[in-house]
Structure formats: C-alpha cells, structure tokens
Amino acid sequence: MVDIDFREIERRWQSLWEKEGVFQPEPSEKPKFFITIPYPYLNGNLHAGHTRTFTIGDAVARYKRMKGYNVLFPMGFHVTGTPIIGLAELIQKKDPKTIEVYSNFHDVPKEILLTLDTPEKIVEYFSKEALEAMRNIGYSIDWRRIFTTTDETYQKFIEWQFYRLKKLGYVVKGSHPVRYCPHDRNPVEDHDLLHGENATVIDFTVIKFYYEGDGEKIILPCATLRPETVFGVTNIWLKPIKYVLAKVDDETWLISKEAYEKLTYTDKKVELIKEIDAETLFRKYAINPVTGSKIPIFPADFVDTDNATGVVMSVPAHAPYDYVAIEELKKSELAERYNLKDILAKIEPIVLISVGEEEIPEIPAKNIVEEMGIKSQNDPALERATKILYKKEFHKGVLLDITGEYSGMQVSQIKDRLQRDLIERGIGDIFYEFSERPVVCRCGTKCVVKVVKDQWFLNYSNPEWKGRVLEHLERMRIIPDYYKEEFRNKIEWLKDKACARRKGLGTKIPWDREWLIESLSDSTIYMAYYVLAKYINEGKLKAEHMTESLLNYILLGEGGIEKACSGLDERLDKETVKKIREDFLYWYPVDLRSSGKDLVANHLLFFLFHHIAIFPPNLWPRAIAVNGYVSLEGKKMSKSKGPLLTMKRAVLENGADVTRLYILYASEYDSDADWRRKDVESLSQHLRRFYELIKENYKDNGEKDLEKDSKLTLLDRWLLSRFQRIVKETTDAMEGLQTRRAVNSAFFEMMSDVRWYLRRGGKKLSLIIDDWLKLLSPFIPHLCEELWHLRHDDFVSLQKYPEYDKTKVDTEAEAAEEYVKELISDIKEILKFVEAKKVYVAIAEPWKVEVLNLAIKVGNFKEAIKEIMKDDRFRKIGKEVSNFVKKAIKDKGDFKILNEEKIIQENIDFISKETGVELELNQEIPEERKKLAMPGKPALYAVS
C-alpha cells in the first residue's frame, strides 16, 4: 500500500481553515450552539487525557456546525494557583525527578527546560506548546478568543465577579483547618508530603471535664470521636508523664505537651503556664460536665499524648481499651503506688447503647475483649476490637434512656448534634487532628493542623443557593444521564469552600488584597469572558475600560449604556459596547460543557453555583457531559511522575486523524480509554485503506452514477439502504455524545458493508461517497477534506450533515442480500462435513409461508408466537420459528415475503463462486431435509 503522509495532508487543511477563518463564528440568524471544554492548566504539556476531552468536544462542535448551528468553540489557558509556582521552584533547584519527568514525558528539551525557572516563562512556554498541539490536531476552535487567566483584563472580570458574589451575600468570612508545615509556614499539598498523603483532618469532640486546683477551675479537655459515650464515663485517663497547664482563651486547660504545641496553630489564644506531673492528679476527682457525676483520674499507658489533647475519658462499657486498662490496673502495682484499689473496686461500666440483640444488657466491650482473649492494653488486637465494636454500634446502635434527651437516637445520627449542643453550652470544643500520623512535609518537618482565621468562603452550604442549583439541575441535560444523580448528591454534600489563598498566581480579592482568589473559584463563569476576549484581543476593549458599570451592562444588562460608558475613553465607543452586549446575549447560555469526570465534584459544581448566583435563569447552563480518563498501555498517566503521552507526540507519530479516531473510538462516556500503541498502528492501517478505497472509487465515476435511480440494481439499493441506517445510527449516537458508537457505525460498519458491496460486484460506490465523507468529517476532518476536494471546491467541514432519509431504506433489498449471505453460510456449513459438487436447493412449503403471513398480520411478536406455538409442528422447531417470525415482525408492515427463487437465480453465479459448488433449483430433495426449510431458509441437499 502506498505510504500516505498524513501530516502533510493535515497541515494543508489546517492552514486553509485558518486562512479562510472557517471556524470564526459571528452572531447570525442561525441558531447558536456554544460548547466549552474546561481550559487546560499549564503546568505541563497537553496529554492524552486532554486529547480525549478536547477531541470529543471538537467532534461535537463539528457535528453541530454541520447540523446547521452557528457553533462557538473557544479555548483559553488556566495558570492560576500554586502548581506552576511549585514547578518553577523545582526547576530552579534542578530537582532531578522533575527534570527527568519533564524532559522524558513532557518532551521539553532539557536546555529549554532549565530556562523555565519563573512562573511567567513556564506559562509562556507551555501556552505556546499547547496552542501548537491543538492546531496540529485540527480542533475547530475560534482562536480569536484565546486568553490566559493572569491577563489583566481577565483579572478585572474576576474582580467584578467577586464583588458581585459578595454583594449577593455568597462570600462570607470564617475559619477552617488545613494541613500546615510549621517550618515552611505554608499549607501543604499532597505532592509536598514525605509521609501521610492519605491522612485526612478529623475533628475530635472535646468535652470539658474539670476539677478545682489551686483555687481555680482547671479544664480536662477529653477528646473523643464518640461524644455520645460521655454518658458512660467512669474515669479519666492520663499517661503518667509530664503534662502542661495552659491558658486557652479564657480558660485553663491541662493538656499534653504535644497538644499545647498543636493548639498554637489554631484560632485559639494559648499561653503556657507551667508543666505539671500527671502523677499528682491520680486519685483526684473531676466533674463530668454533662452528667455532673464525680469521676476519678487514673494512669494509663495506652494514652497517646500525641493524639488530640492527650486527655482521655474512659468508657469501659463501650471502649475495649478502657475496659482492658481498668482490669489491668486493678492488678497492677500502679494501683498500689497511687493507692487506687478502693476506688477501682467501685468502677462499674455504664452501658448506654443497645444494638438490639441482647435480652439482658451486657457489656459490649467486655464481651468482645473476652471473645478475642485480650489481656493487656498493649495488645495490638485492641485496635481491631475497637473497630469492630464501633462499626457495629455506629450502624445499629440506639441510645438508651441514660442519655436523657438523646434517648432513642441512632448512634449514626448523634455526633454532629451532640457536638453542636456541647459547644453551645460552653462545655464542648473541637480539636482537629490527622487521621493517621505522622504527616511529614518534604522538608522533614512534622505537619500540624492549622486553623486559618478570617478566611473568605464561598457560602455553598447556603440552602437557598443550593436549592436553586438543585432545581436547575433537574432542567439540565446531563450526559451520561446517571450522572444527574451523582450531581444531585454532590450538590447536597457541598460545604462552604475557602476561596482565598496566600500563595499562587491569580487575582487578588479586590476588597481584601492580602488574599488571592483560589484557582477553582476563578474559573466558574469565564465562558462569558470568551465573548469579551474577542474584543480584547482586537485591542478594542482594554483593562481600564472594564469598570463595574461596564461589566454590569454587558453581562447583566444593568444600568444602561450611558452609565456603562461614562468616563471611558472614546476608543471604546457606545456602538462597540452595545455590540458586545448583543454578542453576549446571542452566545449565552453555555449549551454544553464537556469535561473529564474528575471535575464533577469540584469545578462543574462551582460552574453551576456561580452561574445560578450571578446570571438570570435564561442564561444558566443547558447541559454537562463527562468523559473518562485515558491510560497508557493499561498504566495510569501522571503529570508529575509519568508515564505520559503528550498530544503533540501522539499527533506527530500517528497523525491527527488517527489520533482523533482512536481516542473517539477507544471508549464511551465515563469509562476509561486505554492508549495502546499496537491498536493505534492498526487503526492507522484502517485509515490508509479507507483513503485508498475512496480515491479509487470516487474520482472518475462522475455524476452519471447518480443520474437515474431506475438504473440502480438491487445491490445498489442495498448499499443506499444500509447507508441510511448508518446515518441514523451515527446521528443518534452523536446526539448522545457517544463517539465510540458513532465511529463504530460511520467508519467500521460502513467499511464492512462497502467491502461486501464491492465483493458482490457493486460498481457505484460513489453513490454514497459524498455523504460518507460528510458523515466522517467530524471525526477525521483532514482526510475527509482532502478526499472531498477530489470532486468539490468548498469545505466538507461546512457541508450539511447527512440526514436520515427513510425513503431510501429498502427492506426488500436488505432482505434479499441477507438471504444470499445466509444461503452461502449454510452451504459452507454443510460443505464442512460433506464433500459435494452440487447442492440442490428447494424453498419452503407454501403452508409455512402462510403461517408467517398470519404472524405478520397479528403484528405483535408476543401474540403471534403464542398462537404459533400452539401448533405441535412448530413447537418442535420452536427456535427456528421464533427466529424467522421475529425477523418478519421487526420490520412490521415493511417485511416482504421474498421471491426466493428469483433471488437464487439472479445470484446463482455469485453463490457458486463463493461456495465452490454448483447450485440446482427445483430438484427432488429427501423429506428429512425438506422439513428443515423455512421461509427465508431453503432446504439444501448436497450431492457429489
């Protein structure tokens, strides 16, 4: 096969599209379609994951364009946030791992890479690369609207957005816990960690037990994950080592040294008073602030002073640790030393939860400890025992009467309520702690939980806001549809989000310039900015023009044009401003936002929330689609570790159309695709074959092929009919964004039909080639453009997409062709077993045809088959009967009883050729063969 230079073809068409401005839409009479893909974050090159999301978007854009829509498909670059800064620092440091990954996987030449030591240079380099990659793959993007999120004009836009949100009451102040490195004095992200990537921040409930000491109330802040067990506390545990007394806000707390250290990072005011030996407290009593009961303080080794406050309340009925520790203490010399024996003897576990199993209340912790044979508080099995018991009680447990007002509540429901109640009553607090430790920063320092004070939040938990988002979701189209449920859940789950940062690239909060707007919060309504971007890039709209009143007018229609333009220089005339406003109203809302599924729980939610907050309902997004990831030879890709396949490399090595077709065909919806080199190469062969095939059959067979339909043979009609079915299948698939299904039918299935057509001696393939090229153009636009120009001068990319034409569906032709195929296959099957030179063929007896006719008349498969199955003759061959009846009914009235004799006679040579035997009609055939015949399935008899 001739080697085809895909890249050469592709470059030709790309530059022509560019030159002719083919994909630069302006408002018109046509209905519009505004499709957006999240702009890429530029801390590396575009990779196979982007390739998938963007190519789906481009295929849809091209499809919609050919369907008659005025399509806007824009793109920008996202650079806000910290990773680019982090990358610049790593490059500065010449971090070996980074250098390796970026030169090997991101394909950045080493000498260039080393120069990228500032965020600005990184942005400049990767945006240039990204632009080139997207052009090389042939996306139909309107490049006049490109921008970067650090542009001054963009920042103006973001400032406007945040003023707006603040005005609406959706930006509020609060504080929240973050993972923090005391050495670097910065919050730490996952990739900055040496240990503990999986650690999450959990909130312990602190319950303020207390005692009188030195004439002062001293708080023993017991930390627990199960506040409800406060009703079953029998004593307090301290490790027999040094603790500290500290002033915490207005109170005096006794806590471990570690806890004191941690508290200094919270929003509390803490001050060390003195060290205090825990030993001095044993045998003293504390008050349970909830129940008022007096309880003793005991020593315990299992207490981890590095976990929360280091002060532990003991609930021996429900906590295996506590139960074992008490039993052990009773026998320990410590009891002697601190003279605790008498008090210990009086300790009785207090049961407060029922799991509804036992008749007589038992002590759950005692049971499980004894079952597992645990004797010591240092036994590692205690951890397991605790988990098992906790799980059981959490899911099945109900609080007993002893818990007073909480009696009867589910354990699973109690935590938040109790925590809130305790805090309200001034006897509770929250202590943040990591779920697993240690958590260590790259610099080697142990991380802490820091509570960031006076932080700005987006108030997503606001029920009114949430309610409107949920309501709108119901009106939206979500693809695939089961993601609607996912969105619903995520919207419900969404809490307030901190939207301000100390570090990173981006826009400052306009009213509080200490803070930067967090990077997911600045990319929620920027699709509107694409409208402005065209004017900005033309030099007409400048940052200094972008006042609040101007943007109010353009984006919200508020304030009138006079107000919008007052004080602006004359280069921004009213006409232009009016035009921008009209553009905005023409293009908005976003008709489809298509994205990777990783953005569901964050960006796509914010996208909805912000649109609903800021714009009127007619400008809210119409649809969201999500797609899955791409792996490489089965391995997960990673930007920062590799492996990675860049878009640029994929196109360079395989060509744009091969890359596009592969990625579109690799998988559907949210399921993940796998990039396999071997498969890609084999697909490349398919495309070469396709190209050759069209070239051979397209060019010379001029218009005369299409002249008279009367000249069409049954086979030609079959081809046209099959093509119509494929048009329908492809169109249906594209309407649902099912590119895999679309490619499967438009390319692979059509190829196989075409092959059959040619093998059968078909001569007029050009009957369908025009439309076939159009059909394939959204997927492989360059090849289609190249081939289209063999006979046309305009762009196939701008043609009208083929419409399903039912009148060309020819069930008779299809049935006849199917008949021939099956006959050949039957004969071949027989020839596997019998050596023969001739095959006698006899069509089914007339009475069988009658039954079939009857079934068609009934029209309903279920009914018909019920009738027919009453007949013993058919019951015996039920499968066969149901088979052909089904086939008949499927086509309803269209089904034709075939003139089988005629079909066989007309195709007798072809069948002989295919099977290698001679066929004879109307010969006598033995009865046992004859009875196998059905309408559509003649009896066969092989003779040598």
Added chain:
RNA sequence: GCGGGGGUUGCCGAGUCAGGAAAAGGCGCUAGAUUGAGGGUCUAGUCCCGUAGGGGUCCGAGGGUUCAAAUCCCUCCCCCCGCACCA
C-alpha cells in the same frame, strides 16, 4: 462506611431501559488466497461436540417468575471512582 458506576467470549467492549437466534465492532490468534520472501491486502475460522445447515454450554455466584431471562425479582460475592479546599 456513604454515594455513583461496573462484573458478557483470549483482550477491549455492544446487548440490559421496552425478556424472544448471546456475543455487533475493534484487537489478538489460526488457516487459505495474493505477493519472489517478509510486510501489506483480501477471505474464512476463533466456548465445546458434530462426516448436513445441527446439538450442548454460557453472560460474577445462588435462587425465583416465564413457553422463553445476560435482560425482570430476591439473596450474596467481587472490582473501579469520589468523599474536597487541590488543579
């Protein structure tokens, strides 16, 4: 744990909503044709059995409904993703 998705032939995956020949299509593999060889291309086969177009098995496991179940109902097992303040 909660929420969402899933388990089909050597692999990737259709088919499940609306029960009616399971396995479309792609990849891989085998054979034949073509080609000086290789490659490429075309054709056929690819769960098991079968010297007549057939029979059997089968859709994570086990039950049930039905003339008929991958599909509907019940029970159970397993896998993937998210659970955030990060792009």
